[in-house]
Amino acid sequence: MKNWAGNLTFSAKECIEIDSTSELQSIVSKASGIKVLATGHSFNDIADTAQTQISIKNLSNEIEIDATNKVALVPAGMQYADVCRYIEKKGWALFNTASLGEITVAGAVLTGTHGSGSGNPVLSDCVDGIEMVLASGDLYSIAREDSEEFPGFVVSLGALGVFTRLRLKIVESFSIRQFVYENIGIQSIAENFDAVFDKAYSVSYFSNWKKNTTGQIWMKFLDDNNLPQLPTVWLDGNIANAKQHPVKVNDPSPCTDQMGTSGKWLYRLPHFKLDSSPASGDEVQTEYLVDRSHVSEYIAELSNIGDEIADRVYATEIRTIQSDDLWLSGAYGRQTVGFHFTWKKSESLANFLAKIEEILGKHAGRPHWGKLLSTSQEELAGRYPKYSSFEELLKKYDPSKKFRNSFINRYFINY
Numbered sequence: 001m002k003n004w005a006g007n008l009t010f011s012a013k014e015c016i017e018i019d020s021t022s023e024l025q026s027i028v029s030k031a032s033g034i035k036v037l038a039t040g041h042s043f044n045d046i047a048d049t050a051q052t053q054i055s056i057k058n059l060s061n062e063i064e065i066d067a068t069n070k071v072a073l074v075p076a077g078m079q080y081a082d083v084c085r086y087i088e089k090k091g092w093a094l095f096n097t098a099s100l101g102e103i104t105v106a107g108a109v110l111t112g113t114h115g116s117g118s119g120n121p122v123l124s125d126c127v128d129g130i131e132m133v134l135a136s137g138d139l140y141s142i143a144r145e146d147s148e149e150f151p152g153f154v155v156s157l158g159a160l161g162v163f164t165r166l167r168l169k170i171v172e173s174f175s176i177r178q179f180v181y182e183n184i185g186i187q188s189i190a191e192n193f194d195a196v197f198d199k200a201y202s203v204s205y206f207s208n209w210k211k212n213t214t215g216q217i218w219m220k221f222l223d224d225n226n227l228p229q230l231p232t233v234w235l236d237g238n239i240a241n242a243k244q245h246p247v248k249v250n251d252p253s254p255c256t257d258q259m260g261t262s263g264k265w266l267y268r269l270p271h272f273k274l275d276s277s278p279a280s281g282d283e284v285q286t287e288y289l290v291d292r293s294h295v296s297e298y299i300a301e302l303s304n305i306g307d308e309i310a311d312r313v314y315a316t317e318i319r320t321i322q323s324d325d326l327w328l329s330g331a332y333g334r335q336t337v338g339f340h341f342t343w344k345k346s347e348s349l350a351n352f353l354a355k356i357e358e359i360l361g362k363h364a365g366r367p368h369w370g371k372l373l374s375t376s377q378e379e380l381a382g383r384y385p386k387y388s389s390f391e392e393l394l395k396k397y398d399p400s401k402k403f404r405n406s407f408i409n410r411y412f413i414n415y
């Protein structure tokens with residue numbers, strides 16, 4: 001079996017679909033090595049194991065909404081598309097989404113998956129409580145309000161146990177209007193970074209970094225009374241009057257509606273419609289989450305190798321993310337910018353990634369845990385102030401090391 005991108009063949013000796021929590025507890029307690037495979041949208045071996053790989057998608061499909069406390073108890077193995085549709089039907093919303101709805105809630109939360117918005121933290125940040133099965137097979141619940149360890153559990157890479165249900169903070173349903181500006185050069189973005197990225201609820205800049213070419217700004221505005229008057233010409237570009245795909249030459253029909261038509265959050269915040277797949281899987285991705293205060297330096301250095309990047313990518317995206325307190329989150333403790341690359345598969349990519357890492361790893365830039373990364377353990381450890389605290393959690397909650405795999409062994413060596 002392979003991951004979504006097909007760049008990794010899993011090495012599990014068995015794959016089991018779990019049907020009940022008691023079955024899950026029994027399998028976990030007896031296993032010597034075990035990992036959950038969710039939708040396999042990660043590009044590295046984070047979900048791999050040589051032992052037992054399990055799917056929990058059949059565990060439950062019931063969502064409970066607590067309107068008084070504004071939280072939803074959600075099955076961890078449920079895909080965002082299903083979660084979003086259900087809670088919208090009940091009049092509620094999540095504060096943000098990733099670019100697509102196919103991924104599961106646990107898979108996204110555990111890797112610090114994010115959307116965009118200077119005031120929007122990673123999706124993991126709306127987790128308020130976790131229900132899980134520990135290595136012993138025992139059920140365990142942990143909530144933000146009653147444990148100092150909680151910020152270490154949320155983005156925990158599947159290394160502390162199997163998440164079964166997550167309590168997510170919800171907000172009242174809202175609407176979004178999405179506009180695209182095209183023909184915007186990267187220099188304009190560098191010179192007007194705050195003006196661009198703080199202009200709307202969620203903003204993304206797509207380009208291929210080629211010198212003297214331009215890109216698109218996608219802006220998602222809250223559809224409220226504060227919607228600004230948008231000029232038809234802005235910076236060095238113009239507002240698009242036809243629907244766009246992030247890769248200009250591609251068919252835009254899978255993309256969510258643009259040109260300012262109002263739509264509910266779940267039909268506008270993801271770049272791609274909930275029932276469509278953004279791509280065939282013939283790609284791999286890398287992303288670095290960097291300190292926003294150094295953004296001009298990163299843009300200047302990436303621009304210097306812009307033509308080399310353009311030769312290798314389908315698309316790239318810049319997003320902003322609000323600071324959080326989750327120990328292994330890419331946005332831990334600082335306002336963050338995400339530099340994302342959707343690469344064409346190629347033999348020479350690994351060498352080129354080292355070049356990207358050299359630039360974006362500066363000032364403690366952190367790689368996305370679910371994408372390709374070339375950072376060494378030593379470098380990585382120095383970029384997360386709570387790295388050793390997380391290793392203490394590994395020691396305490398997985399003493400028999402059954403949730404270890406090659407990925408965890410590579411990056412967490414002191415437990």
Ligand SMILES: Cc1cc2nc3c(=O)[nH]c(=O)nc-3n(C[C@H](O)[C@H](O)[C@H](O)COP(=O)(O)OP(=O)(O)OC[C@H]3O[C@@H](n4cnc5c(N)ncnc54)[C@H](O)[C@@H]3O)c2cc1C
Nearest residue numbers: 038039040041042046098099104106107113114158163370
């Ligand atoms: C087309 C595409 C678009 C993407 N867009 C974005 C984006 O907009 N923003 C962004 O930040 N990232 C994005 N990603 C990356 C993606 O969000 C992450 O790789 C995410 O982890 C994938 O979720 P998944 O459900 O497929 O989990 P998997 O890849 O299957 O698993 C991820 C990790 O979580 C563990 N895990 C999963 N479920 C459980 C559980 N219940 N209990 C314990 N451990 C568990 C797995 O063992 C593994 O360690 C994208 C990826 C793709 C392929």
